[in-house]
Amino acid sequence: MDNVAVVRRLEEAYGKKDYDTVRELVAADVVTHTAGSEMLPAGVEGCIMADQGGHTSFPDKKTEILDIFGEGDKVVSHVRMTGTNLGGLDWAGIAPSDKKIDMDWVQISRHDSDGKIVETWAQMDVPKMMMQLGAMPGPEGT
Amino acid sequence: MRTPEQAKEIARTFIDRVMDKHDMGYVDEALAEEFIEHNPFDPSMGNDKKAALITFQTLFDNSPDMKAEIVDLVATGDRVAIRAVYSGTDSGLGWGAPMGAPATGKPFSVEGIDVAILDEDGKFREHYGIFDVMGMLGQLGLLPAPGGDHEH
Numbered sequence: 001m002d003n004v005a006v007v008r009r010l011e012e013a014y015g016k017k018d019y020d021t022v023r024e025l026v027a028a029d030v031v032t033h034t035a036g037s038e039m040l041p042a043g044v045e046g047c048i049m050a051d052q053g054g055h056t057s058f059p060d061k062k063t064e065i066l067d068i069f070g071e072g073d074k075v076v077s078h079v080r081m082t083g084t085n086l087g088g089l090d091w092a093g094i095a096p097s098d099k100k101i102d103m104d105w106v107q108i109s110r111h112d113s114d115g116k117i118v119e120t121w122a123q124m125d126v127p128k129m130m131m132q133l134g135a136m137p138g139p140e141g142t
Numbered sequence: 143m144r145t146p147e148q149a150k151e152i153a154r155t156f157i158d159r160v161m162d163k164h165d166m167g168y169v170d171e172a173l174a175e176e177f178i179e180h181n182p183f184d185p186s187m188g189n190d191k192k193a194a195l196i197t198f199q200t201l202f203d204n205s206p207d208m209k210a211e212i213v214d215l216v217a218t219g220d221r222v223a224i225r226a227v228y229s230g231t232d233s234g235l236g237w238g239a240p241m242g243a244p245a246t247g248k249p250f251s252v253e254g255i256d257v258a259i260l261d262e263d264g265k266f267r268e269h270y271g272i273f274d275v276m277g278m279l280g281q282l283g284l285l286p287a288p289g290g291d292h293e294h
Contacts, residue, residue: 033253035277066180067221067257067270071146074216076223076257078180078270104181106255106272108216108225121214121225123255123272125181137241 003111004070007077010117011065014051022048026117034122039091057090058083058101066104073111080104085133094135103129144264146217152264153215153222161210161228164202169195173266180270194269204237205230205250213253223257228273238284246284252277 006025013021026044040046054061061083068077081103088096105124109117130136159168177191183200187193201208208230216223229251232238236245254273261267279285 035274067259069216069218069221069223071216071218074214076216076221076255078257104270104272106223106257106270108214108223108255121253121255123253123274125272127275 003075003115004068006111006115006117007068007075007109008065011063011079015063017055019048030117031119033120057085057087059086060084075109075111077107078104079107089133092135094133099133101129101132144219146219149217149219149222149260150215152260153224153258154212157210157212157224157226160198166195166199169198174261177266178268180268181272203235204239205232206234207231220260221257223255225253225255227251227253232282237279237282241284243284246282248282250278250281
């Protein structure tokens with residue numbers, strides 16, 4: 001399986017909460033460089049907890065890969081996420097509401113020779129989400 | 143067809159001319175006329191080339207010493223991802239200007255990941271990308287308190 005196919009399969013697995021597949025595609029000791037990941041356990045179990053947190057905050061959470069490409073051992077993906085904040089956002093002190101979010105992130109993943117993800121770098125549009133949730137001033141929160 | 147290495151060279155030139163030398167004429171040259179921005183800095187400004195030019199000028203107005211250092215490039219013939227560290231000082235107009243805060247004079251250094259989609263002539267046809275705005279505002283002490291509480 002080429003590395004781009006691994007990232008597509010991983011995104012599908014997260015969508016179905018199929019964490020066995022996640023553990024198959026992501027190395028147990030994966031190193032993540034994402035703001036906030038230091039608050040979670042290291043490795044794939046931290047990634048799974050982050051996804052579970054996303055499903056709790058946004059029970060109707062859906063993701064869609066907008067763009068994806070790879071070169072050598074790296075894959076770049078642009079992912080859109082939509083959902084309703086029925087579960088609130090604990091880490092930000094945001095109470096549950098029926099506010100909808102539509103945000104995105106860009107991720108670079110590094111794969112070993114078997115395609116397994118061993119390192120990731122991601123940037124999420126957190127300000128956009130905070131504005132949509134009314135927790136930050138901005139054109140979409142007013 | 144362009145090689146990944148040629149696409150990376152386009153990215154390196156752009157970062158050098160634009161982020162290090164703040165050459166606004168080069169932004170105009172490098173962006174295709176029908177350029178589309180997928181992550182507009184200020185959605186109310188639109189997502190065309192004109193808005194992109196204003197956005198770059200805003201970055202340099204907010205931080206006249208802003209610069210970028212490329213950490214990683216990932217490319218195909220028509221796409222190039224740039225992972226870079228963006229640093230500068232909150233001087234000039236300052237990043238808190240939209241919230242009515244004066245420039246803090248504090249330094250910041252955060253990462254961003256950007257992707258340029260290139261047309262046949264090597265111009266930027268589309269862009270998506272996000273830099274760590276929350277990290278930057280945190281370093282500058284401009285982050286609103288959690289839960290949307292306002293201290294002032």
